[in-house]
Amino acid sequence: MTGADTDILIIGAGFSGLRAMHAATRAGLSATGVESGRGVGGTWYWNRYPGARCDVESIDYSYSFDPQLQDEWEWSERYATQPEILAYLEHVADRYDLRRRFEFGTTVLAASFDGVRWSVRTDGDREYRPRFLLCATGSLSIPSVPDLPGLDGFAGRTLLTARWPAEEVSFRGERVGVIGTGSSGIQSIPLIAEQAAELTVFQRTANYSVPADNRPFSPAERAEIRRMYPRRRADSAYSPAGTPHEAYPADALAIDQRERDSAFQERWSAGGVLFGKTFPRQTTDERVNALAREFAETKIRATVRDPRVAADLVPDDHPIGTKRICTDSGYYETFNRDHVRLVNLRREPLEAVTPTGVRTAAGDYELDSLVLATGFDAMTGALRRIDLRGPRGDRLQEAWTGGPVSYLGLAVPGLPNLFYLTGPGSPSVLVNMVTAAEQQVDWLVGLVRHCLDEGIDEVEARADAAQRWTRHVDEVAERTLFPQAASWYTGANVPGKQRRFMPYLGGFGAYRRACEQVSAEGYPGFVLT
Numbered sequence: 001m002t003g004a005d006t007d008i009l010i011i012g013a014g015f016s017g018l019r020a021m022h023a024a025t026r027a028g029l030s031a032t033g034v035e036s037g038r039g040v041g042g043t044w045y046w047n048r049y050p051g052a053r054c055d056v057e058s059i060d061y062s063y064s065f066d067p068q069l070q071d072e073w074e075w076s077e078r079y080a081t082q083p084e085i086l087a088y089l090e091h092v093a094d095r096y097d098l099r100r101r102f103e104f105g106t107t108v109l110a111a112s113f114d115g116v117r118w119s120v121r122t123d124g125d126r127e128y129r130p131r132f133l134l135c136a137t138g139s140l141s142i143p144s145v146p147d148l149p150g151l152d153g154f155a156g157r158t159l160l161t162a163r164w165p166a167e168e169v170s171f172r173g174e175r176v177g178v179i180g181t182g183s184s185g186i187q188s189i190p191l192i193a194e195q196a197a198e199l200t201v202f203q204r205t206a207n208y209s210v211p212a213d214n215r216p217f218s219p220a221e222r223a224e225i226r227r228m229y230p231r232r233r234a235d236s237a238y239s240p241a242g243t244p245h246e247a248y249p250a251d252a253l254a255i256d257q258r259e260r261d262s263a264f265q266e267r268w269s270a271g272g273v274l275f276g277k278t279f280p281r282q283t284t285d286e287r288v289n290a291l292a293r294e295f296a297e298t299k300i301r302a303t304v305r306d307p308r309v310a311a312d313l314v315p316d317d318h319p320i321g322t323k324r325i326c327t328d329s330g331y332y333e334t335f336n337r338d339h340v341r342l343v344n345l346r347r348e349p350l351e352a353v354t355p356t357g358v359r360t361a362a363g364d365y366e367l368d369s370l371v372l373a374t375g376f377d378a379m380t381g382a383l384r385r386i387d388l389r390g391p392r393g394d395r396l397q398e399a400w401t402g403g404p405v406s407y408l409g410l411a412v413p414g415l416p417n418l419f420y421l422t423g424p425g426s427p428s429v430l431v432n433m434v435t436a437a438e439q440q441v442d443w444l445v446g447l448v449r450h451c452l453d454e455g456i457d458e459v460e461a462r463a464d465a466a467q468r469w470t471r472h473v474d475e476v477a478e479r480t481l482f483p484q485a486a487s488w489y490t491g492a493n494v495p496g497k498q499r500r501f502m503p504y505l506g507g508f509g510a511y512r513r514a515c516e517q518v519s520a521e522g523y524p525g526f527v528l529t
């Protein structure tokens with residue numbers, strides 16, 4: 001079967017792909033889509049592990065493009081659970097009749113451009129020939145499974161947080177092990193502990209986590225949200241992080257300890273990742289960062305009763321906020337439970353997975369189930385798995401061997417008529433991903449519409465513009481503490497992956513303005529032919 005020769009093919013039906021499909025069809029483009037999952041949702045389709053929630057407030061982590069949609073959807077809690085976010089995306093897909101435009105259960109393997117159209121090969125029997133290709137493939141969509149000796153021989157049940165089964169998983173009466181203490185591990189551990197007879201958490205690196213302060217919205221809050229929504233969205237549109245929050249309006253080093261602690265406490269109580277930005281310069285000045293670390297450390301030690309366990313849970317290898325701060329509900333408290341133990345893999349390295357559990361340098365841990373919360377081949381993983389080839393033989397896989405190079409975090413020289421969303425070179429994962437996706441989609445649909453209207457066949461990022469932009473991305477990162485952390489932002493979590501700080505740290509508002517300037521000036525960073 002041959003696919004229709006559409007204007008645009010969208011790969012992915014997550015937050016950005018659905019939004020792109022809606023915007024493209026609204027703009028009069030013929031559009032089809034391909035999605036690996038059996039349904040819409042992207043990240044929120046796959047990550048069904050217990051406790052999965054977004055760490056951005058629900059009222060911000062939702063589309064802003066249609067006030068009616070905004071008005072009719074009611075978020076039940078401050079931080080939405082995975083099922084609620086998935087239900088929202090399913091609602092959006094139905095409301096705008098987007099589902100029928102996607103082929104589900106199909107993965108794009110390769111695509112090449114012949115100067116007029118892309119030929120797109122999938123693992124299905126359909127070939128697509130769009131003029132434009134839009135990769136909405138997600139930044140956290142390819143799980144990273146560590147090469148642990150003996151893993152395949154484990155006789156118990158192995159579960160991956162990023163590929164969690166849709167049917168309910170019970171841990172009742174089981175001895176469960178969790179490897180990984182990033183956001184996925186930290187969210188799932190308290191809930192697994194509620195069921196398991198014994199829970200062993202294997203931690204290689206401690207992470208900072210701030211309680212979510214999650215709660216259901218009261219009727220009064222709902223009314224207030226409705227009233228304030230337009231203002232909230234307006235405040236987010238050019239904000240640093242795509243949300244309406246601002247840093248404390250004083251320099252942490254210029255105020256006394258009482259005022260400082262009260263500002264930290266206020267942010268800590270408000271919950272979540274925003275603690276990482278309590279003060280200006282917190283992620284650029286070691287001294288300010290050290291104050292925030294001290295505050296967080298005090299909280300951990302005050303919560304965890306066993307001082308040795310508490311000491312193991314205090315991060316000591318990265319400035320706070322330079323890895324994404326986790327947002328938890330009862331994480332540290334979980335280690336006060338008698339049936340939960342923390343194994344510090346720095347002290348007793350993991351040697352192998354055995355048929356009956358995990359062996360470390362200190363001994364064997366017998367397990368019935370092993371949960372891997374081990375992260376993702378982030379940002380470039382999904383894009384590099386597609387064999388993308390331009391008309392002069394350029395390949396994305398080769399172009400990015402030294403780390404991702406792009407113009408505006410949207411386009412790559414040598415690959416005309418191809419764009420990607422919320423990936424390397426744009427604020428993406430550092431900001432509210434939904435706002436970021438909406439901004440990029442609107443901008444790109446404007447560019448594609450411009451090409452079609454003006455009879456432009458090819459639009460390609462200029463090599464010099466891409467080099468300049470990528471240098472700018474590098475320079476902005478170098479002015480911060482972020483590169484100090486061995487994080488997935490830099491590729492450090494995947495053995496052999498080229499290290500480069502991938503997202504753009506200049507802020508969402510600055511990025512949006514940069515894109516707007518480029519379109520207002522007639523797209524000078526692109527060759528339009």
Ligand code: N01
Nearest residue numbers: 053054055146180181182183184185204205324373374375
């Ligand atoms: O993945 P991670 P994640 N042996 O890479 C450990 C978003 N997210 O899925 O640090 C032992 O952060 C690894 O240890 P180390 C959010 O942006 C958001 O948890 O490499 N351990 C680390 O502890 C987040 O940042 C939400 O030493 C091994 C863990 O696995 C991003 O997704 C929820 C190991 C991986 O942590 C990724 O989070 C979930 C090995 N061989 C995710 N290999 C919310 O919205 C890896 N590890 C709240």
